[in-house]
Amino acid sequence: MITHLNRYEKLILQDSQLPSDFRNLLAKVSKDTRLQSKETSFDKQVIWDTTASAIAPILFGFVHWCLVEAKKKGIKRLYFVARDGQILHKIAQEICQNWKYEIDCRYLYGSRQAWHAPALMQVGEAELGWILDSTTFLSVHSVCERVNITPEQIEGVLERFDFAKSNWNRNLSRNERDQLKQVFQEPEVVELILATAATYREKAIGYFRQEKVGDDLPFAIVDIGWVGRGQRSFSHLLKSAGLYPESGVYGFYFALEKQLKALSTDHLLAFYANDKPERQHISKHKHIVELFVSADHGGTMRYEQVGEQYIPVLRYQKNQTVIDWGLYVLQNAAVEFARQLTTNFSESDCSVELFLRATDLLIDSFIFHPSFEESKVFGSFLIADDQGEKVLYELAPAYSVINCLKLVILGKQPFKGIWVPASLARSNSLFQIILNPNILHITHNLRVLFGKLKSSIFLKKISNQSS
Known part of the structure; x- marks a missing residue:
C-alpha cells in the first residue's frame, strides 16, 4: 500500500x-x-x-x-x-x-x-472576426498590430471615422469597436492589409x-x-x-x-x-x-x-x-x-x-x-486574452467589494474566464457566503424576472402609444 x-x-x-x-x-x-x-x-x-x-x-x-x-x-x-x-x-x-x-x-x-496576417487573401467577415476579436483590451493600435500595419498608415481613414490620434492607444467601447470595423472595410485599408500580408x-x-x-x-x-x-x-x-x-x-x-x-x-x-x-x-x-x-x-x-x-x-x-x-x-x-x-x-x-x-x-x-x-499561487498567475498582451490580470483575483456587488446585482464577473473557485478561496469569508452558488442562482433569477417585467412594460407602453 x-x-x-x-x-x-x-x-x-x-x-x-x-x-x-x-x-x-x-x-x-x-x-x-x-x-x-x-x-x-x-x-x-x-x-x-x-x-x-x-x-x-x-x-x-x-x-x-x-x-x-x-x-x-x-x-x-x-x-x-x-x-x-x-x-x-x-x-x-x-x-x-x-x-x-x-x-x-x-x-x-x-x-x-x-500566421493569420500572412495568410490573408481577402478581408471578409471571417477575417474581420479575428482582426477585431473582442478581447478585454482592444485599441486602434492593437488591431493594426494584428495585421502588421500602423495607425499612421491609415491616419486619414481613422480621422474620417472620428478616431483621433490621441485615442489610438485607448481601450475602445463596444460602439467604437463596431465603428472600427467599418474602417477595416474601406478599400484603401483592405488594399494596404493585403499588400502587407503578401510580404509577410x-x-x-x-x-x-x-x-x-x-x-x-x-x-x-x-x-x-x-x-x-x-x-x-x-x-x-x-x-x-x-x-x-x-x-x-x-x-x-x-x-x-x-x-x-x-x-x-x-x-x-x-x-x-x-x-x-x-x-x-x-x-x-x-x-x-x-x-x-x-x-x-x-x-x-x-x-x-x-x-x-x-x-x-x-x-x-x-x-x-x-x-x-x-x-x-x-x-x-x-x-x-x-x-x-x-x-x-x-x-x-x-x-x-x-x-x-x-x-x-x-x-x-x-x-x-x-x-x-x-x-x-496559481490564481496569482498573470494572463492576457489579447495577443498584444496589453493588459495583464490575475487568473483568480480575490473579490473586492465592488466586484462582489457587480456580480450580485449585475451578474458581471471582473473579467471573462475568471477562475471562480480559486477567486472565492482567496476572498474575504463574508464574500464567500454572499457569492455562494445558491445566492447567485437566486439573484440571477431575479434579474431575469426584472428583465421580463421591464420588457413587458415597455411593449405595453409602445402598444398604448400606437393605439
Missing part, C-alpha cells in the same frame, strides 16, 4: 473505474516525482507538488495520445507550436527516447499574428521550408486548442506555396470547442474531446489549461530573413514575469514525471483511455476544488 499520498494521488488510487495496477503506477510516479523537489520557497513547492500530482499526468496523457495517434496514422514528424508546445515538446522528447518512438519532434515558432507571407513560407515543412515526410502540428484558427491559417499558407499535403494537414489538440477548417481535407483531432457532458466545461476554463503550457519567451510576431536563415521575431526574448512566478519549476516537475514514468514502466502498462480517465479526475479536482494554497 502506498502511503503519505496527497489528495490527487489518493483520488487516483481510490478510483474504482481505473485498474488496480494503473492506479498504483500513477500514484507511485506522482508521489516519487513530488518527493524529488528541491524547492525551498513555499510558493515554488506548491507549484512543484501540484504539477507532479495533477498537471504532469494531464500533460503526459495528452502528449502520449499525440504520439499514439501519429504512429497509427503513419505520421513521422510532429511540430509542437509555440508557445503552448514548449513543455509538450520536452515531454515528447522524454517519451520518444525511453519508449522508442521513431517520430521527429520539433518546436515550431508560430502564433495567431505570425513570403517570409513565413521561407521559415516553414527551413523547418522541413513540405519535404514529403508526413507531419502534424500539436497545439493546446481551441477552435483551429491557427491551423486554418497554416493550411492557407501551405496551399499558397504548393506545400499543402495531399492527405491534408493534421492537427492534434488538447481540446476543441469547434473546428474551423481551411480545406475539407484538414483533420482536427482532440484528446479531451467534448463528447462527454463532464468535459464540455473545459473551454470555459481555457486560461487554466493555458497556464499549464506557458513558455519562457514572448509570442511570435513575424519572421525575418537574415542572410540564408529565417528567424522568428518574438515580442520579447524572455517572459520574465512567468519565469519569476515559477515556470521552470512547473516545467521541470512535468519533465521529471515523464522521466520517472517512462524509465520505470513500459508503454504496455498505460493506455490513452486510462490517462483520459485520470485527466477527468485531476482536472476537475484542480479547477473546481483547489486548495487555498493552490488558489493563492
Whole structure:
C-alpha cells in the first residue's frame, strides 16, 4: 500500500473505474516525482507538488495520445507550436527516447499574428472576426498590430471615422469597436492589409521550408486548442506555396470547442474531446489549461530573413514575469514525471483511455476544488486574452467589494474566464457566503424576472402609444 499520498494521488488510487495496477503506477510516479523537489520557497513547492500530482499526468496523457495517434496514422514528424508546445515538446522528447518512438519532434515558432496576417487573401467577415476579436483590451493600435500595419498608415481613414490620434492607444467601447470595423472595410485599408500580408507571407513560407515543412515526410502540428484558427491559417499558407499535403494537414489538440477548417481535407483531432457532458466545461476554463503550457519567451510576431536563415521575431526574448512566478519549476516537475514514468514502466502498462480517465479526475479536482494554497499561487498567475498582451490580470483575483456587488446585482464577473473557485478561496469569508452558488442562482433569477417585467412594460407602453 502506498502511503503519505496527497489528495490527487489518493483520488487516483481510490478510483474504482481505473485498474488496480494503473492506479498504483500513477500514484507511485506522482508521489516519487513530488518527493524529488528541491524547492525551498513555499510558493515554488506548491507549484512543484501540484504539477507532479495533477498537471504532469494531464500533460503526459495528452502528449502520449499525440504520439499514439501519429504512429497509427503513419505520421513521422510532429511540430509542437509555440508557445503552448514548449513543455509538450520536452515531454515528447522524454517519451520518444525511453519508449522508442521513431517520430521527429520539433518546436515550431508560430502564433495567431505570425500566421493569420500572412495568410490573408481577402478581408471578409471571417477575417474581420479575428482582426477585431473582442478581447478585454482592444485599441486602434492593437488591431493594426494584428495585421502588421500602423495607425499612421491609415491616419486619414481613422480621422474620417472620428478616431483621433490621441485615442489610438485607448481601450475602445463596444460602439467604437463596431465603428472600427467599418474602417477595416474601406478599400484603401483592405488594399494596404493585403499588400502587407503578401510580404509577410513570403517570409513565413521561407521559415516553414527551413523547418522541413513540405519535404514529403508526413507531419502534424500539436497545439493546446481551441477552435483551429491557427491551423486554418497554416493550411492557407501551405496551399499558397504548393506545400499543402495531399492527405491534408493534421492537427492534434488538447481540446476543441469547434473546428474551423481551411480545406475539407484538414483533420482536427482532440484528446479531451467534448463528447462527454463532464468535459464540455473545459473551454470555459481555457486560461487554466493555458497556464499549464506557458513558455519562457514572448509570442511570435513575424519572421525575418537574415542572410540564408529565417528567424522568428518574438515580442520579447524572455517572459520574465512567468519565469519569476515559477515556470521552470512547473516545467521541470512535468519533465521529471515523464522521466520517472517512462524509465520505470513500459508503454504496455498505460493506455490513452486510462490517462483520459485520470485527466477527468485531476482536472476537475484542480479547477473546481483547489486548495487555498493552490488558489493563492496559481490564481496569482498573470494572463492576457489579447495577443498584444496589453493588459495583464490575475487568473483568480480575490473579490473586492465592488466586484462582489457587480456580480450580485449585475451578474458581471471582473473579467471573462475568471477562475471562480480559486477567486472565492482567496476572498474575504463574508464574500464567500454572499457569492455562494445558491445566492447567485437566486439573484440571477431575479434579474431575469426584472428583465421580463421591464420588457413587458415597455411593449405595453409602445402598444398604448400606437393605439
